[in-house]
Each structure stands twice: as C-alpha cells, then as structure tokens.
Amino acid sequence: MTALRLGPASFRLRRRPLLVVAVALVALAALLVVGIMIGDFPLSAAQVVDVLLGGGTRRDQFVVTELRLPRALTGLLVGSALGLSGAIFQVVVRNPLASPDILGVTWGAGAGAVSVITFAGSLGVVTGSAADVGLPAAGLAGGLVAGLLVYALAWRRGIEGFRMVLVGIGITAVAANVTHYLLTVGDVQDAGRAMVWLTGSLNGRGWEHVVPVASALAVLVPVALAGGHVLGALQFGDETSRGLGVRVDLARSGLIVVAVVLASVATAAAGPITFVALATPQIALRLAGTARPPLFGSVVIGGVLVMLSDLVARTIYRIELPVGVVTAVLGAPYLMYLLVRSRREARV
Template identity: 60%
Template sequence: MAVLDRPVHRVPGRPAFRARRVSLVWRPRYVLVFLLGVAVLVLGVAANVGRGEYPIAISDVLAVLFGGGEQSQQFIILELRLPRSLTGVLVGGALAVAGAITQSIARNPLASPDMIGLTAGASAAAVFVIVLGGGFGAVGGFLASAGLPMAAFLGGLATATAIYALAWRRGVHGFRLVLVGIGLQAMLLAIVHWLLVVAEVFEAARAYVWLNGSLNARGWEHVLPVSIALAVLLPAAFVLAHVLGALQYGDDTARGLGVPVNRARSLLLLVAVGLASVATASAGPIAFVALVSPQIAQRLVGGARPPIGMSLVVGAALTVISDLVARTAFGATELPVGIVTAVLGAPYLLYLLARHGREARA
C-alpha cells in the first residue's frame, strides 16, 4: 500500500502525491482560494437567510445552521427561509459547473449553456409544459410541477444533440459550436414567445416570472431535484475532469494521448446538459451565471482552464449574493435574481467580445 505522507514525485514548484493509480498535485493557491470562497458563500447564505420581516442576525443564523439557536429561529430559518437560499446555492453551482464543462470542451469562454442555447432548449420545453398544464385540470397541474424537471432535461438534451450534430465537421471547434448555438437559441426563443402569446393569462404570467430566473417562494420540493442531480452528476464531472485537460490541445493531440475523444466529449456534454437543465427547471434560466463563474474561478486559481470545484463555489456564491441584492436593493420591491445576474454579467460579456475581437485582429 502506498503512503501519502511525503511527495514521491516532483513537479516544478509543486509536490505531487501518488497512490496506486491516483496522482494529485498540491496547489496551495487553489486550496486557499477555495476555502475563502466557501467562507464567502456561507456568509452570503447567512445574510440572505437573515433578511425578512423578522430580521435575524448573521451570528444567530450561523448558530441555527450549525445546530444551535432558539426554537422560534430554527423554524423561521430551516422551514421558511433556508430552502430559498439553498436552492440558489445548488442552482448556481450546477450552472457554473455546466459552464466550466462547455467552455472547456469548446475551448471558448463564450460557450456557456445560456449562450449556446442549452438553457433556451430547457426553457422552451419547460414553458411548453407550463402552458400545457393550464388546459388539462389536475393532470395538467401534475405535468406543470412533477413533469417540469424532466421536460427541461429532455429539451436541453435535444438542443445539445442538435448543436453537436450541426457543429460537427471532423471534430467540434469552439467558434462553430458558439455560432450554431446562437442560431438555435434564436429559434428556441421565438418558440418560447409564441407559446407565451397563445397561453392563457395566468400561465403566461407564471411563465414570464419563471423565464426571468426567480428564487421566490422556493421550498424543499425545489431543493430535492437539483440536489439529486448534483449528487449524481457532480461526481461524474470530477471523474471526467482529467479528460478536459487533454481536450484543450485539440482532438488529434487528445487522441495521441490515448483519450477516446468522442465518447469523453459526449459524456461530458451529457453531464453539462443534465446540470443546466435541472437548474433551469428549478429556478428558471438565471442569466450569465454559467458564463461568468467559470472565468472568475479560472482567474482566481490561475489555471489553464475553468476548474470545476472552484466554479461550483463561485457560481453558488454569485447566485446567493445576487438574490440578496435583488431582495434588498430596492426596498419593498423584490426583483427576480436573474435580472441582477444579467446586470452583473452583461458587461463581462461585452469585455469578452471586445477582447476576442482584438485577438482576432492581432
């Protein structure tokens, strides 16, 4: 049995640890930034949970979350307020991981699920179920609740399959994938608007709120689906993460390194579609989280590609803090969280477009 108490192999500047078939590299910067990100996330959740008609101090919220606190505070925090913030954590983390995977596969920072049409496909399917639910009584109500996550997943999967097929030309190149995704996204958004036009007033209003990305009135029933998705798909993402490094060098180089490119890319894309679709079904298409979070995480840790674990923490923190701003910045008026993330993410998108334009001219 191998012992991990000392480095047995040296990488310049970094000690590497090996045991059997597992090899790890110690990255102090990554660990430090990750722990700081987790601390920011916990404080953001505590601040968000503490806000409301009955304000609760952050210290009291933390005491309840770690098993203490008064009984009245436990009921308010655990039953009434925590599900909303926990949904934001899970949804933001799922979108960020999906964005990290798609950006790494395409080797393009613009290739996030909300930019290449994956969330648009999930949204079209989910809005179809919401609109359909208005005309079938109790059966329609069941479809609009229990069937929403499955419809969003199937819509995202169908969109991903179409993008992959249309972008394939002896391999998938990031620029072509983005262009095909933008085209399909425009078509899917047109379908969404048509569904809103033909829908009844109540269903259309519900769909409009959902399309802006909202955490309002989220309960434990919204936490469960995305929790299951993360429990299943996140370990798969970490297992397949080693393939992402090889894919950065192109298909031919990856095949030369012994990577089954098509199978690995298909599995990774399936994981990304599952995470983005379930997150979209749980809280709507929260804009720009999947685009911005992996890029922030990559710059924080100084890596060559978006790191999955750090992207999860950044996405979760960004969503929760944005929800806090949406609830408190305008007094009694509460905005959907998707509006705040769009305001924060749109300037970064313009920056990416301007930077790529300068690189293309250079």
C-alpha cells in the same frame, strides 16, 4: 504544489486554487447565514446558526427551515450547477464564449419548462405536482434536445469553437421564439407565472426545488471531477488528445451531456439565470491562475455569484427583484468584453 495519490491515480494539488476554494467556501457560509437573516421577520446571525445546529424556537425553526433555507440552498446549488456546466463547455469547446446561455441549452430547457407551466391547467394537471415532477423533467428534456441539436449541427469532422457558438446562437433564437409562442397560446394566468419564471427567480423556492438539483450535483460533480484529466487533454486539440490516448469523440460527448444535464436541471429549478455559467469559469480561472477553468473552483464560485446576486436583488430596492435581473445587468457588459477580446485575438 503537492501530489495526492488514491490507489493508481494521482492528483496535483496547487496552493493557489485550494486557497481560492477555501475562501469561496467561507464566503458561501457567510452568504447563506446573511441570506437567511433577511426577511419580513429579521433574525440575528446567532439565531440562524442556533437553528441550523438544531436549536432555536419553533417560530425561528419554521422561518429558517421552511421559508428561507430552501431558497438559499436552491441559489447555492443552482449557481454551482451553472458554474460547473459553463466550465465544462468552455474547456471542451476551447472558447470562453461557450456557455449554456449562448449555446441554446438554457432556452431549450426554458421552452420545455414553459410548456408545462402554460399547459398544466388546460391538461388538468395540478400545479403542485407539475412543479414537483413535470417541470424538472420537461426542463431536462428541452435542454438535452437543444444541446444535442447544437452538437449535431456543429459537427464537421470535429468540433470547432466558433462554429459551435454560432450554431448555439441560432438554436437559442429558435428556442426563444418557441417559448414566446407558448406564452401567447397559453392561459393568461399561466403565461404570467411563466414570464416571472423566465426572468430567473429564487422567490418561493421550496425543498421540491432543492432535491432535483442536489441529486444531479451529487451524481455529476464526481463524474466531472473524475474526467478532469480528459478535459486537460481536450484543451490541446483533437490530434494531441488522441496522441495521449483519449477517445476524443466519446469523451467530448459524455462531458457535454453532463454539462447539458446540469444546466437543464438548474434552469428547471430557478428559471434561466443568465450569464452565471458564462462568467463563473472565467472568474475562477483568473482567481486560481490555472491554464483552464478549474472545475471545483467553478462549482463554489458559481454558488457565491448567485447567492450574492440574490442578496443584492433583495436589498437594493424596496421591492424584491428577480435574481436573473441582477446577473443580466452584471453579465451583459462582461459578454461584450469577451466578444471584443475574441475579435482582437482573431486579428492577431
């Protein structure tokens, strides 16, 4: 273990978490190239790398930069945002079940985004402009409303993990029913597009989907990493955190807002890709061997998980599956495992 000093601040660097991040970054680069190679016009790895470095033919440049690179980057960025969001939630709530999927944030963002999809035509809004501006904004607003509701309803002189999870399950049910209601009252064609979006898909993603998620990560990842010491204190409980000089309520509220914004923007870009935010922090925790989910490790592993799932979804069958189907199939057994383990720990 080594120490890194930046002015008055110092950071401990452990070899194992750094090794995990390094390996995950290599895996990200490999998955990015492989994901761009696959399609109706197959490309070799050399052709993909040549285009990414500024070369290649016009056809290769068009296929890579306009058709496949935006999709791959959207998957990478969405997975990173969900991984970081889940890590923050699980540390703040001190519960491995805490994630945007369970706490209602994802479905809240979904309800906001579906309202734009289903009513864009009836309000005279051009679909393209709605996707560029209205969809991310509505997803962000819906996620923020759901997150604030969960926090307000779960507050009882502090936040207790299981109470927040139970409240989140209730908000999830309400937001899901609102979403289904919007689907029934909207135009049939718009409702069909919304149903495809609700499965969580990277199909047809363009640069207009990359920019909002990239912007959110560029701002919020440094904020989250800067608050890493606060997360380290919060895992010991409110009284201990206050004894360490942490303004618990303010710190917790700020970190939850960061997590909600990340999950909402990711959901608005690619739909509710379930279980990524739930599983990624626990995978990063076990790989890194740390006391709490590592933030940057969760960022990188989240990108790996979504890109790998999308690659499986595109190649396992003759038809292309939404990436959310693969993550749901893999994540549902993991959720049941967490529930069983939490119940056993509660009995001890």
